[in-house]
Amino acid sequence: MNNIEHIKTLARRIITDLKPFQSAREEFIAEDRKMILLDANENPNETEFNRYPDPMQLNLKTCISEIKEVSINQIFLSNGSDEVFSQLIQVFCEPRKDNVIILPPTFGMYKICATINGIAVKEVPLNLNFGLNIEKIIKTKDLNSKMIFVPSPNNPTGNCFSLNDIELILNNFDGLVVLDEAYVEFSKNNSFLPRLNKFMNLIVTQTFSKAQGMAGARLGMTFAHPEIIKLLNKLKTPYNINSLTQQAIINRLTQQVKVENEVKILLIEKDRLSLNFKKIKYIKKVFPSNANFILIRVDDSTKRYKELLKRGIVVRNTSNQLGCKNTLRISVGTKKENNALINALSDMDN
Numbered sequence: 549m550n551n552i553e554h555i556k557t558l559a560r561r562i563i564t565d566l567k568p569f570q571s572a573r574e575e576f577i578a579e580d581r582k583m584i585l586l587d588a589n590e591n592p593n594e595t596e597f598n599r600y601p602d603p604m605q606l607n608l609k610t611c612i613s614e615i616k617e618v619s620i621n622q623i624f625l626s627n628g629s630d631e632v633f634s635q636l637i638q639v640f641c642e643p644r645k646d647n648v649i650i651l652p653p654t655f656g657m658y659k660i661c662a663t664i665n666g667i668a669v670k671e672v673p674l675n676l677n678f679g680l681n682i683e684k685i686i687k688t689k690d691l692n693s694k695m696i697f698v699p700s701p702n703n704p705t706g707n708c709f710s711l712n713d714i715e716l717i718l719n720n721f722d723g724l725v726v727l728d729e730a731y732v733e734f735s736k737n738n739s740f741l742p743r744l745n746k747f748m749n750l751i752v753t754q755t756f757s758k759a760q761g762m763a764g765a766r767l768g769m770t771f772a773h774p775e776i777i778k779l780l781n782k783l784k785t786p787y788n789i790n791s792l793t794q795q796a797i798i799n800r801l802t803q804q805v806k807v808e809n810e811v812k813i814l815l816i817e818k819d820r821l822s823l824n825f826k827k828i829k830y831i832k833k834v835f836p837s838n839a840n841f842i843l844i845r846v847d848d849s850t851k852r853y854k855e856l857l858k859r860g861i862v863v864r865n866t867s868n869q870l871g872c873k874n875t876l877r878i879s880v881g882t883k884k885e886n887n888a889l890i891n892a893l894s895d896m897d898n
């Protein structure tokens with residue numbers, strides 16, 4: 549769907565009609581002069597953090613726009629990607645009327661965000677090799693399907709969806725496609741971001757929590773048409789990204805060569821783990837992964853999960869996810885951590 553006027557009609561009236569909170573500081577943001585700030589009831593004594601942060605995060609967005617090659621008005625920042633999933637639902641989905649589509653096995657937060665906002669969830673399972681079932685998606689959507697969540701690489705399975713399939717969904721869905729690229733830096737497939745301007749109904753989310761190594765700072769990036777970004781800006785709280793996070797992320801953005809190196813090492817470690825997993829008898833299957841984790845199928849996931857816990861290693865038991873019976877999802881750690889994992893797994897009875 550490639551008509552931005554149509555996309556604007558998808559938003560809830562309550563949001564399009566909303567007059568958002570305006571901080572006085574946003575009105576003189578373009579001025580260079582040093583101003584005396586008596587507008588926000590802060591304590592004027594310098595503590596490094598006595599002032600509210602920049603509500604529009606302009607310095608940070610400038611750095612991101614250069615690296616990601618998108619304009620500043622195509623960027624929205626949130627408290628991790630988790631937050632924006634809820635915010636998107638609040639902008640576009642009318643409680644007790646609209647629905648969103650998810651593709652299990654999938655990342656758990658989409659359903660939680662929809663449910664706490666009173667939005668129905670339609671589930672279209674992935675096919676047996678965890679690929680997209682496009683026909684079923686097209687059959688399942690109805691006039692109230694506002695959004696479909698597509699994580700690629702997918703969590704917990706680790707595989708990517710083909711760019712062709714993603715394009716098919718974009719072209720055959722009248723609502724918004726939220727393409728969650730949380731693990732894109734680890735993937736052999738390219739990001740969809742360079743095609744942002746081609747699809748008005750595309751929303752790409754990325755995060756600083758994974759490859760960027762900043763999970764504790766909580767910063768999610770959303771890239772979309774400026775009209776969609778405007779709607780998200782209406783809904784956000786005024787000072788949603790704190791000063792510490794803004795500064796820490798700007799610093800990390802100057803270290804992208806280091807990040808690339810870390811990713812390279814993690815990918816080598818991932819291959820090493822896969823090879824070692826394949827030597828262990830009770831590991832029945834090692835699923836191919838384009839992320840920084842590996843899904844494995846074992847003889848009894850609860851038993852193996854507990855055995856690993858006893859040996860001081862925490863992994864994720866994903867057995868209760870659709871099509872994932874007896875699976876464990878294991879993050880790639882440091883070389884030392886991975887050695888400990890291989891030793892623990894090899895030490896357990898076959």
Ligand SMILES: Cc1ncc(COP(=O)(O)O)c(C=O)c1O
Nearest residue numbers: 628629630655699703730755757
């Ligand atoms: C697919 C996917 N999307 C989003 C997130 C959450 O990212 P953030 O830490 O930015 O909230 C995760 C976290 O595990 C994830 O696996």
